Amino acid sequence: MTPNTKQAERHVEAVLAAIEMLDCFQNQPHLTTKELMDLTGFTRNRVTRLAGTLEHKNYLISDPSNGSYSLGPRVMILGKVYERSQSLLTLARPILKELVAQTGECASLYVREGLERVVMAREEGTRLLRFSVTEGQRMEIHAGAGGKVLLAFAPKNVQERLFKQTELKKLTKSTISDPQKLKKELEQIREAKIAVSLAERSNEAGAIAGPVFDQNHRLVGALALAGPAARIANLIETNGKQIITKAAQKLSAQLGHSKKT
Secondary structure: OOHHHHHHOOOOHHHHHHHHHHHHHHOOOOEEHHHHHHHHOOOHHHHHHHHHHHHHOOOEEEEOOOOEEEEOHHHHHHHHHHHHHOOHHHHHHHHHHHHHHHHOOEEEEEEEEOOEEEEEEEEOOOOOOOOOOOOOOEEEOOOOHHHHHHHHOOOHHHHHHHHOOOOOOOOOOOOOOOHHHHHHHHHHHHHHOOEEEEOOOOOOEEEEEEEEEOOOOOEEEEEEEEEEHHHHHHHHHOOHHHHHHHHHHHHHHHOOOOOOO
C-alpha cells in the first residue's frame, strides 16, 4: 500500500458527519434541528455547528420562521455538474470492466428502444471461447436475460403491445414464446431484480442480468454477463447472480438511485 493510498483511506470525522447530515434530506426537504438530531444521533450542539458551517458555504438554507433547514444552492450546482460529466455510458464502462475482470465473460449494458433491446456498451470477455455482441446491435426483447429485465420493468403499455401477440417469436426451443408464461417470469424478475437465461436466444449461449435505475427509480438499462451456456449455468449456481446484482446496484447508486427511498 502506497502512502497516498493510506492517506486516501483516512477519513475526517467532521466531514463524514456533515455528509451524514446532508444525506438526511434525501427523504425530507425540510428538517428541524430536533429532526436532524433524531436522524443522525448527534447532539444539539454538534448539529448546530455543522448546520451553521454548511449554511455559511450555501450547502444548507435556514428558515428562521420555523427553525428548519433545507438544501442550499451549492448542492444543486454540484448536482448539475455531476449530471453533465457523468452520463450512463461514462459510469457504466468501468463497471463493465470490473465484471469482465471478475468472471472473464462478456459484459454488456442494454437499453430498450421500442420492443427491442440495444447494446449500448460492452466489454469483451477474456476467455478463449466467449460470447460476443457489438455496440449498437439490436435484439428481441423477450428472449435472453437482458431483454427480460428491460421488459419486466418497462411501462405497462410497452408490455401490452408485446403481449397482444398470440405467440412470440421462437428463436430456440428454450425461448419462451407463450405470453402468459413470459408474464409469470417477468413477475419473478421484478420481485428478485435478477434474470437468467440459458439457450433462449442462441443454443450455445446463456446470460445473467440485473436492472439499473436512476434517481427517480426509473429503469435506464440492464447490466448483463453472457457466455457459453455451460459456463453461465455454473455462474448461476455459484456467485453470478450476486456479482450482477452488486454491479447493477453500484451503477444505480452512481446515477442517484437510493434503495432507502
